[in-house]
Amino acid sequence: MYDIIIIGAGTAGISAYKEAIKHTQNVLIINKGPWDTTCARVGCMPSKVLISTANRMHDIQNAQEVALNVKSAIDTSQVMEHVQTLRNRFTRATLRDVESWNVEHKISGEAKFINPNTIEVNEKQYRAKSFIIAVGSTPSYDQNWKNEIGDKLITSDEIFELNTLPKSIAAIGSGVIAIELAQAMHRLGVETTIFARSKKVGVLSSSTLQNIAQDELSKELNIKFEVLPSQIKNTESGVEIHFTENNQSKSIHVDYILNATGRNTYLPSLALENIDPAFSDLKKLPIDLKSKQLSSLPIFIIGDAFTRTPLQHEAANEGREVISSCLNFPKVSNLNTLTPLGIVFSNPEMAIVGQSYANLTKSNIEFITGFVSYEKQGRALVLGKNKGAIEVYVDKNSRKLLGAELFVESAEHMAHLLSWMIGEELTIDDILKKPFYHPTLEEGLRTALKHARRQLR
Numbered sequence: 217m218y219d220i221i222i223i224g225a226g227t228a229g230i231s232a233y234k235e236a237i238k239h240t241q242n243v244l245i246i247n248k249g250p251w252d253t254t255c256a257r258v259g260c261m262p263s264k265v266l267i268s269t270a271n272r273m274h275d276i277q278n279a280q281e282v283a284l285n286v287k288s289a290i291d292t293s294q295v296m297e298h299v300q301t302l303r304n305r306f307t308r309a310t311l312r313d314v315e316s317w318n319v320e321h322k323i324s325g326e327a328k329f330i331n332p333n334t335i336e337v338n339e340k341q342y343r344a345k346s347f348i349i350a351v352g353s354t355p356s357y358d359q360n361w362k363n364e365i366g367d368k369l370i371t372s373d374e375i376f377e378l379n380t381l382p383k384s385i386a387a388i389g390s391g392v393i394a395i396e397l398a399q400a401m402h403r404l405g406v407e408t409t410i411f412a413r414s415k416k417v418g419v420l421s422s423s424t425l426q427n428i429a430q431d432e433l434s435k436e437l438n439i440k441f442e443v444l445p446s447q448i449k450n451t452e453s454g455v456e457i458h459f460t461e462n463n464q465s466k467s468i469h470v471d472y473i474l475n476a477t478g479r480n481t482y483l484p485s486l487a488l489e490n491i492d493p494a495f496s497d498l499k500k501l502p503i504d505l506k507s508k509q510l511s512s513l514p515i516f517i518i519g520d521a522f523t524r525t526p527l528q529h530e531a532a533n534e535g536r537e538v539i540s541s542c543l544n545f546p547k548v549s550n551l552n553t554l555t556p557l558g559i560v561f562s563n564p565e566m567a568i569v570g571q572s573y574a575n576l577t578k579s580n581i582e583f584i585t586g587f588v589s590y591e592k593q594g595r596a597l598v599l600g601k602n603k604g605a606i607e608v609y610v611d612k613n614s615r616k617l618l619g620a621e622l623f624v625e626s627a628e629h630m631a632h633l634l635s636w637m638i639g640e641e642l643t644i645d646d647i648l649k650k651p652f653y654h655p656t657l658e659e660g661l662r663t664a665l666k667h668a669r670r671q672l673r
């Protein structure tokens with residue numbers, strides 16, 4: 217009997233394995249499919265390569281923003297190869313790491329539960345004192361559309377495998393993955409149409425910032441809010457999409473449909489009903505959100521398999537943190553949680569740090585909002601990136617910074633600063649005593665913080 221069996225070797229499972237072997241060698245990790253993680257192969261990393269290239273091209277083509285008259289002839293034929301080369305470098309690094317592990321510790325195959333302490337893989341059974349389920353998720357898509365247009369319907373699993381950039385694409389969805397990939401494609405010269413079920417882009421929950429983001433991104437991108445295809449079919453001139461917009465029937469032709477409408481957990485592959493018939497209803501799984509424990513069992517579900525925050529650093533943190541509960545069962549500890557930090561690599565970038573506007577309004581906490589627009593912010597003007605805005609949320613009583621939402625250039629860096637300050641439970645007065653170098657984008661942040669402080673006095 218193993219001390220721990222880990223199911224799934226993505227970011228969460230690998231992190232759990234590395235922590236586990238510091239304490240016991242009696243470990244087994246099982247993975248279905250490639251061992252190079254969603255993040256490195258088809259997630260965080262290739263998407264960021266594509267986005268960086270796209271943003272550089274956009275900057276070259278928009279150099280007039282900083283008074284340069286550029287006549288550019290840009291050849292994008294190498295872009296997909298570049299994405300794949302760099303992606304392969306990242307996946308190789310992960311695979312090298314996995315190859316260095318004890319061969320006795322790993323099995324390739326799909327695991328499913330036989331009973332609470334037995335799983336089956338490749339028709340062999342394995343028992344353990346505790347289990348970590350880190351099976352991640354897979355892109356969702358409409359099976360009828362897939363039947364209709366076959367490999368012309370792609371998801372984030374396939375887009376990075378394209379040999380060349382398509383001429384045109386229709387993205388379905390306006391969430392994080394859809395907006396990141398669609399904007400990158402558009403900036404790389406791919407004629408891009410975005411169909412969004414609702415009037416929302418990315419993650420921002422503040423209506424002020426959401427409106428600014430919708431207006432700003434709509435200047436660049438063809439986003440059809442509250443419009444979805446009514447019919448799609450394969451034709452000789454590409455995929456024909458029918459839809460209704462402003463009460464008019466319309467159609468377009470595209471090379472591919474990129475389905476980016478969310479991801480489904482891989483939990484159904486585990487036959488959890490063999491542990492307890494009640495677990496067949498995955499929506500009602502009794503999982504403790506703090507410890508990630510399933511019911512009162514020595515079974516823990518981490519990473520994207522069951523989460524409200526499908527993020528790489530959260531998955532890695534949960535993998536590390538859960539090991540002590542496995543080894544000390546039945547003493548189960550709450551995982552040390554991180555200050556919430558979510559970034560969307562749109563341009564301008566979006567970020568939510570600490571508590572979102574929506575969560576704060578739902579809570580009983582009395583807070584005030586500090587606001588700054590970046591349209592006239594000094595450094596943003598210098599960079600030719602004077603778009604967007606930031607909101608900071610401050611507790612009216614304790615004066616502590618509770619959260620922020622950002623839609624600005626370099627939001628990724630300011631969001632980190634803010635999350636570290638929120639984690640340290642700093643008050644607005646503590647933060648405003650910190651140095652703010654001149655001239656920087658962070659000075660805009662100071663304007664928002666001062667706006668908040670004025671309302672507190």
Ligand SMILES: Cc1cc2nc3c(=O)[nH]c(=O)nc-3n(C[C@H](O)[C@H](O)[C@H](O)COP(=O)(O)OP(=O)(O)OC[C@H]3O[C@@H](n4cnc5c(N)ncnc54)[C@H](O)[C@@H]3O)c2cc1C
Pocket residue numbers: 223224225226227228229246247248249250251253254255258259260261263325326327328350351352353372393482485486518519520521526527528529531
């Ligand atoms: C396009 C895209 C862009 C992203 N960008 C970012 C970003 O910029 N920043 C960020 O923080 N996050 C980003 N993410 C999210 C991030 O990739 C995930 O949060 C992270 O990969 C989750 O890791 P995981 O270990 O939970 O799952 P995974 O890495 O998916 O690992 C799960 C593993 O379990 C295996 N498995 C499934 N079922 C079984 C079974 N029954 N038996 C055995 N093995 C099984 C799977 O095959 C897989 O190998 C992005 C995701 C996508 C798709």
